[in-house]
Amino acid sequence: MYLRIGQLLLLSAVLFLSPSLPVPKYESVLAAPDVNDSPGNQWTLRYTPSEDRVTRAKLEPETGAYLGAYVLQDDFIGQSMDRFNETTGRTHASFFKYVGYGKPFPVQWVRDVVKAGAFPHIAWEPNEGLDKVKDDGYLRRFARQAKASGVPILLRFASEMNGNWTAYSGNPELYKEKWRLVHDVFEQEAPDTAMLWSVLAMPEKPMADYYPGDDYVDWVGVNIYSVRYHNGDRNYAAHQEDPLDLLNAVYNRYSRTKPIAVSEFGASHYSATDGKTDVAFAAAKLKRFYGSLERLYPRLKAVYYFDVNNTTAFNPARRVNDYSITGQQTLLDTYKEATASDYYGARAASASDIAVKVNHGDTRRRESYTFRGKLFESNGVVYADKSFFIDYLGLRLSRLPQGNNGSDGKERVIIERKKGHETIAVTTEVIRRSVEAGYNNSQGAAIRRKLQAIAVLETVRALGYEAAVVDTDIRIEE
DSSP: OOOOOOOOOOOOOOEOOOOOOOOOOOOOOOOOOOOOOEOOOOOOEEEEOOOOEEETTTTOOOOOOOEEEEEETHHHTEEEEEEEEHHTOOOSEEEEEEEEEOOOHHEEEEEEEHHHEEEEEEEOOOOTOOGOOOSSSHHHHHHHHHTTTTOOEEESSSOOOOSSTTTTSSSSHHHHHHHHHHHHHHHHHOOEEEEEEESSOOOOOTGGGOOOGGGGEEEEEEEEOOOSSTOOOOBBTTTTHHHHHHHHHHHHHTTTOEEEEEEEEESEEEETTTTEHHHHHHHHHHHHHHHHHHHHHHTEEEEEEEEBBHHHHHHHTTTEEEOTTOOOOOHHHHHHHHOSGGGGGGGOOOOOHHHHHHHHOOOEOOOOOOOOEEEEEEEEEEEEEIIIIISOOOEEEEOTTTOOOTTOOOEOOOOEEEETTTTEEEEEEEEEEEEEEEEEEETSOOOEEEEEEEEEEHHHHHHHHHHEEEEEEEEEHH
């Protein structure tokens, strides 16, 4: 496929010998056409820096992604990790378990996980509220037992705080305070433990308010579910949602600095909302999701399947969807096929190996980064939100001084890139648009993301990057 580039009115690129020199008044700009838009969800921006820029996190695999699952409520296989591996034909690298805050460390379960050839992921939930989380004997004992287990542990503390259904949501500042406390205690008592901060895919707006900060988080995760209806409401249809769209918000925001985990994924093949079974729906979502992660999300390093029939396994208010795959041959075959790539063959290092890498800091490497969802196409030109240029490319954006936007009144910015001892600067037009996030609200209206968008190819080339279009990829290199 070839990308038709919209007419470029005029390109300006100015080289400075010193970044401290003032930016002059610009009379020429990268101009943007103001015509029909089309969705940009088929496009992927793929950026590869010229040098090692990322430090591998605790437990992050050197290559590929961990294949994981939750099986402790699947009676069809007797809640057995070994039988899940046998039934799916895949050796999973990790399994997870929910543990209520205040409950003992799951010593025997951790041993069972190790026996199954995997490492444990603990979803630790303060279901009695954050006031219970203190630097006390319980917290210290839990951390010491994690250390004593002798295996690396992925610890998901207080996840899905961005919703209003948990006992620890509603107070972001208190949440961050308690998260940092837990982090600090584990750094002292069990430094090989990797801390996973995880949200539900929606709502998006509160997510950032709860983020404890890069210094306190090793991994960032998201829980994603493909269902035909939300909240058991026939009027709240969700069958049209692409599970990849539900990954984009977290991935775009955090993958530049953290490995990403899909800490729970489930595709429902039965809904109690209408009493209907739809195996084809679940199979399509499984294939779409697992079959796309390797190509589109290189910073995705772990994905856990939620193998549960919650029409029988949960309290009556939540008995809505059946996500289990072990009793459905079509879904088993789809899962096997979608996870057949070597990409899903990552295995965990030992605790001692992790400690060596953390202590010596010999973990930097070069990686590619992708950006999806916050894009649109207009008159053959692909635009990306300004966050791509700031967060991914590390560029500086500033508004033109008042009176320099031109007589047409269009909004323009200066974008600067440091390259060696020089600074390259261009002016470019900013297009304000809203694009669909990929899901609707309870009234059926599409949720939209507001963008301040900039033409991608014209801008990066003007800044001295190499850029090429390959099918639906725009590949950018230094």
